[in-house]
Amino acid sequence: xxxxxxLIIALAVLVLATKPALAAKPxxxxxTSIQSxxxxxxxxxxxxxxxxxxxxxxxxxxxxxxxxxxxxDAAWCQPYKExxxxxxxxxxxLSNNDCNGDGLLDRHYGYTSYIGSGAWLTNxxxxxxxxEDGETCKWNYFVKIxxxxxxxxxxxxxxxxxxxxEIGPVIWNEFATVQEVSNDTCGGSHGVAYKSLFxxxxxxxxxxxxMTE
Numbered sequence: 001x002x003x004x005x006x007l008i009i010a011l012a013v014l015v016l017a018t019k020p021a022l023a024a025k026p027x028x029x030x031x032t033s034i035q036s037x038x039x040x041x042x043x044x045x046x047x048x049x050x051x052x053x054x055x056x057x058x059x060x061x062x063x064x065x066x067x068x069x070x071x072x073d074a075a076w077c078q079p080y081k082e083x084x085x086x087x088x089x090x091x092x093x094l095s096n097n098d099c100n101g102d103g104l105l106d107r108h109y110g111y112t113s114y115i116g117s118g119a120w121l122t123n124x125x126x127x128x129x130x131x132e133d134g135e136t137c138k139w140n141y142f143v144k145i146x147x148x149x150x151x152x153x154x155x156x157x158x159x160x161x162x163x164x165x166e167i168g169p170v171i172w173n174e175f176a177t178v179q180e181v182s183n184d185t186c187g188g189s190h191g192v193a194y195k196s197l198f199x200x201x202x203x204x205x206x207x208x209x210x211m212t213e
């Protein structure tokens with residue numbers, strides 16, 4: 001079976017340990033938007049509205065393209081370049097504004113890490129491969145990933161709520177997988193492979209921040 005696992009978006013995630021107090025969020029007028037033409041991506045290219053060459057639409061907070069396009073056609077992912085990938089995320093994962101003045105799109109605004117921020121990402125991957133008897137096998141894989149709540153507990157590779165309810169397996173240190181769906185016409189997988197015992201939706205994961213003067 002040929003299946004890819006969940007992907008992080010091409011812009012590198014900052015991995016930090018704690019959540020600080022959050023200053024009052026600036027008004028929209030105090031933020032720099034993509035429409036300004038002043039914001040850059042991780043390759044120091046000006047971000048524009050709509051889809052770019054690789055399939056990213058930062059304004060709409062989504063990606064549609066091929067697997068390798070998400071990584072700027074990197075050499076290591078060439079075996080998967082014919083596979084399809086769709087990603088969606090929310091403001092806490094990667095905003096379409098710069099409110100902290102660094103010239104980049106904000107990540108987990110007001111937090112030093114994703115923990116407690118309510119960030120989420122979905123990946124939908126699909127493709128086909130040749131089976132053992134020469135047949136064409138089609139597969140698809142969908143996953144929901146959320147930032148762990150600020151009071152969550154990590155134990156043996158699994159995030160749990162403060163009350164001990166399983167949220168999901170840890171991924172990228174600060175996140176939990178809350179749902180996986182896998183289908184493969186030749187590999188025998190069909191339907192939900194994992195579903196969080198807490199909840200598998202994408203909302204209500206943000207923790208109430210502490211405000212500073």
